[in-house]
Amino acid sequence: MRMKKFINDPKRLVPELLEGFTLAFPEKVKLHGTNTIVRAAPKAPGKVRLVTLGGSGHEPGLSGFVGKGMLDASVAGEIFAAPGAVKCIEALRETCAGRESALLIVLNHAGDVLAGNIARQTVEREKLNVKMVLTEEDISGPVGDRRGLVGCVAVYKVAGAAAEKGASLDECFEIAQRMAGNMRTLAVAVRTATHPATGQPIFALGDDEMEIGMGQHGEAGTGRMLLKSADETAEIMLDKLLADLGVKEGEELLVLLNGAGATTLMELYVIFRRVAQLLAAKKIWLVRSAIGEFITTQEQAGFQMMIARMDKELIDLWDEPADTPFFAKV
Amino acid sequence: MSDVICITEVRRMFTQAARLMREQQQLLSQLDCIGGDGDHGTTMVRAMDALEAALGAETGAPLNARFKDAGWAVLGVDGGASSALLGTFIAGMGDADMGETTDCTRLATGFAAGLHAVQKQTKARPGDKTMMDALVPAVQAFAAAANSGETIAHAMEYASEAAHKGAEATRNLIAKYGRAKFLGEKTLGSPDAGATSIALMFLGFSVALMPEQEG
Numbered sequence: 001m002r003m004k005k006f007i008n009d010p011k012r013l014v015p016e017l018l019e020g021f022t023l024a025f026p027e028k029v030k031l032h033g034t035n036t037i038v039r040a041a042p043k044a045p046g047k048v049r050l051v052t053l054g055g056s057g058h059e060p061g062l063s064g065f066v067g068k069g070m071l072d073a074s075v076a077g078e079i080f081a082a083p084g085a086v087k088c089i090e091a092l093r094e095t096c097a098g099r100e101s102a103l104l105i106v107l108n109h110a111g112d113v114l115a116g117n118i119a120r121q122t123v124e125r126e127k128l129n130v131k132m133v134l135t136e137e138d139i140s141g142p143v144g145d146r147r148g149l150v151g152c153v154a155v156y157k158v159a160g161a162a163a164e165k166g167a168s169l170d171e172c173f174e175i176a177q178r179m180a181g182n183m184r185t186l187a188v189a190v191r192t193a194t195h196p197a198t199g200q201p202i203f204a205l206g207d208d209e210m211e212i213g214m215g216q217h218g219e220a221g222t223g224r225m226l227l228k229s230a231d232e233t234a235e236i237m238l239d240k241l242l243a244d245l246g247v248k249e250g251e252e253l254l255v256l257l258n259g260a261g262a263t264t265l266m267e268l269y270v271i272f273r274r275v276a277q278l279l280a281a282k283k284i285w286l287v288r289s290a291i292g293e294f295i296t297t298q299e300q301a302g303f304q305m306m307i308a309r310m311d312k313e314l315i316d317l318w319d320e321p322a323d324t325p326f327f328a329k330v
Numbered sequence: 331m332s333d334v335i336c337i338t339e340v341r342r343m344f345t346q347a348a349r350l351m352r353e354q355q356q357l358l359s360q361l362d363c364i365g366g367d368g369d370h371g372t373t374m375v376r377a378m379d380a381l382e383a384a385l386g387a388e389t390g391a392p393l394n395a396r397f398k399d400a401g402w403a404v405l406g407v408d409g410g411a412s413s414a415l416l417g418t419f420i421a422g423m424g425d426a427d428m429g430e431t432t433d434c435t436r437l438a439t440g441f442a443a444g445l446h447a448v449q450k451q452t453k454a455r456p457g458d459k460t461m462m463d464a465l466v467p468a469v470q471a472f473a474a475a476a477n478s479g480e481t482i483a484h485a486m487e488y489a490s491e492a493a494h495k496g497a498e499a500t501r502n503l504i505a506k507y508g509r510a511k512f513l514g515e516k517t518l519g520s521p522d523a524g525a526t527s528i529a530l531m532f533l534g535f536s537v538a539l540m541p542e543q544e545g
Contacts (some may be wrong), residue, residue: 055410077410078369084408117451267505
């Protein structure tokens with residue numbers, strides 16, 4: 001089937017998308033160089049900077065979370081491809097122009113990790129103080145090498161709040177690691193998307209099938225099965241997540257549902273309702289939640305379910321104000 | 331007889347590599363569809379464009395500085411892991427000591443330094459179905475040929491052959507790195523896109539140095 005997307009020139013897609021994004025939120029973000037989104041007004045001097053990087057085509061992620069209380073900069077790559085290390089180096093230099101320390105938050109994907117590592121090593125030689133946190137919470141992969149999915153948003157939120165309050169780099173790093181280590185995500189897809197640059201479908205899935213364990217770019221997962229109801233799907237996914245994180249009765253959870261791009265908010269609420277029922281039945285406290293589109297995969301249908309074990313400090317940081325184009329708390 | 335190359339030959343090497351990469355762009359992207367998102371050909375062509383542009387400048391700098399600059403130009407490309415590793419390899423070559431010309435032994439040292447830089451950034455090793463399956467044997471074959479006193483042109487032929495064999499052998503491997511690893515056995519039967527492009531690059535190097543091309 002022919003690709004039906006509103007695109008001018010695939011080669012100009014990323015710059016045009018970043019231009020539009022910054023024009024839409026001029027009071028919150030601006031473009032630095034060709035590919036880096038920074039805050040319209042930088043954070044107060046001296047406070048720890050939060051920088052992330054990743055491919056484009058996942059809007060509103062990742063640049064949609066640049067702003068007060070969350071990120072200071074987001075380096076955008078090509079469609080589904082990590083940005084070059086040079087742009088990440090320039091973003092760190094710019095963001096830390098006052099010799100501030102920086103926390104680099106990277107989703108565990110080969111290209112992103114390479115760009116992050118090369119950038120960190122390079123600016124460390126310039127005596128910038130940088131620590132890198134890897135988010136790798138996708139339970140469909142083997143422990144030790146799991147993909148980073150929507151969980152990065154929770155890390156941006158709590159580490160961003162800590163940085164805003166003046167926490168040191170070590171403290172921000174510890175908060176980010178604690179959040180990253182206590183979260184788990186699982187994705188499900190029911191329909192593929194077309195790659196906006198190649199015009200090809202990203203994967204093939206039968207009309208009556210769904211696949212659990214899908215990656216952020218539609219990489220095949222491990223659990224292909226006949227399409228299930230919302231309740232059944234919610235239960236299968238939640239059980240896997242709870243088991244992997246080892247959640248016990250009485251513990252407190254954040255649950256985040258992330259629409260893949262074509263799954264309606266209607267469906268997400270139906271799923272969420274079942275998640276809340278199941279948690280209540282298991283005597284697990286659902287203390288915070290977020291439902292919507294955070295990191296998408298074009299018009300793929302499906303969603304990611306993320307759970308995170310919260311402690312008092314993480315909850316407090318989650319509740320701190322944030323004012324970014326796609327995540328706000330008052 | 332002094333068997334050395336200077337920036338002129340280096341440019342020719344990368345021009346030929348870029349030509350092959352452009353010719354095979356579709357194939358590389360198709361191979362990448364099996365495990366990745368089908369953009370490997372596009373990425374490698376962008377990386378080659380960056381290399382050609384960087385090496386094309388008239389600077390009079392020693393070759394190691396040229397490799398360093400060219401590598402960093404590739405690190406400026408938004409191409410995920412492929413361009414990051416290729417850029418690291420070329421920039422890493424600049425860690426070796428070279429003047430405005432290099433002989434076979436020094437070029438071998440340069441390739442080894444490039445490989446060393448890549449190995450610092452990735453845990454992937456031959457057998458994991460990545461570009462390392464072509465890069466490692468190519469660098470080793472070049473070093474072995476240099477040690478036994480071969481000319482640069484001959485050493486590059488050996489390197490190209492070794493890279494080609496390594497890339498072909500990835501057909502029988504299951505991907506362990508990058509996005510393709512999630513597909514496991516589904517990756518059997520097709521060569522790895524990254525290894526194939528490294529083999530193409532060394533083939534380009536070799537073609538550029540063939541005696542009839544000289545003068």
